[in-house]
Amino acid sequence: MxxxxxxxxxxxxxxxxxxxxxxxxxxxxxxxxxxxxxxxxxxxxxxxxxxxxxxxxxxxxxxxxxxxxxxxxxxxxxxxxxxxxxxxxxxxxxxxxxxxxxxxxxxxxxxSFTFEKALVEAGIPLLHQLQQKVVPMFKTNIELESSGIFAGNMVVSMRPIPNQMMDKALRVSEQFGHAHGGPVQVGNPEQIGIQDVMNPDYGEAVKFDENISTPIFWACGVTPQNVALKxxxxxxxxxxxxxxxxxxxxxxxxx
Missing domain, CATH: 3.40.1640.10 (PSTPO5379-like)
Structure with a gap:
């Protein structure tokens, strides 16, 4: 393309x-x-x-x-x-x-779309692409530093990664510091205030088997939209x- x-x-x-x-x-x-x-x-x-x-x-x-x-x-x-x-x-x-x-x-x-090709090239399947979905995104309890009228919490995008490929996914994404870099949370959505990974605040839910894949969460550029609400x-x-x-x-x- x-x-x-x-x-x-x-x-x-x-x-x-x-x-x-x-x-x-x-x-x-x-x-x-x-x-x-x-x-x-x-x-x-x-x-x-x-x-x-x-x-x-x-x-x-x-x-x-x-x-x-x-x-x-x-x-x-x-x-x-x-x-x-x-x-x-x-x-x-x-x-x-x-x-x-x-x-x-x-x-x-x-x-984070910038590093998705690198993940695919590393052999890591991206289920939102395979299911033709908009990547699921969630509001979190991670508080950001404020500036003037702008304050609020981080929004994250979620990609379920096969368990045996998690370390590789982390290594690849960490190379893209200009595109959110490595994840902010791995495998414990409740820790960042997410109660249901099948009910995203933005994007679309992605089906995955929790027995073989782990949800990984990256910082997301939808964060400013969340901040705008405040x-x-x-x-x-x-x-x-x-x-x-x-x-x-x-x-x-x-x-």
Missing amino acids: NPTEERLAFRKGLKTGTTSGMCEGYVQTNMVVLQKEYASDFLAFCKKNPKSCPLVEKLDTGQVAPNVAPEADIRTDLPRYRIYREGVFAEEVFDLRDVWQDDFVTFLIGC AKPSIMITHAPGHMLITDEVDEYYR
Whole structure:
């Protein structure tokens, strides 16, 4: 898959599904768009919480073409977006041109989809891909460092990993510090406040056999959406969970 071609397909509305497994080897990012008045606090929030919010690029006021994908338009080239108003989810859309404001500042944040190809190449099956599901994501009790109006708890993504492959999964993902790195919890969801792994807060439930696989949890770029519910900025735009910006950057792991 070619990143430019896939982004054009999103722009034209030809594809609207999850980007997991697409353009493997290329960096994918989460996206957060805020008005300028909130940007400095959010930048500080990212720097204080790099595990959840590893910042790939910050786009200045009004800028729509990121350095990591110069031909892209972040208003159109993600498959789905979510709009929050006063901290409340308002709508999910496929195009932001009708709501775009000149004072918007965009943050592109590392995504665990970036290391999924490395896991697959290591022989580790990813059940959400095999079951054609959006990776399941959960709110946790892991408190983050606050910055201005931005405060809250970490969101994690979950991938069930065969027991005999857990050590390998940890070693592979730890190499991707710019994309959340190694997991924050292995095999004990209750410890981080998750009561039911079959009832995710975002994404879709993935079927797995608990006798042969262990749920592993990685920090997730949906965290800012969770934080927005408390921060209540007048408007905040994010990617829809599982629907990322595919950049032109080849991950260092594959260079």
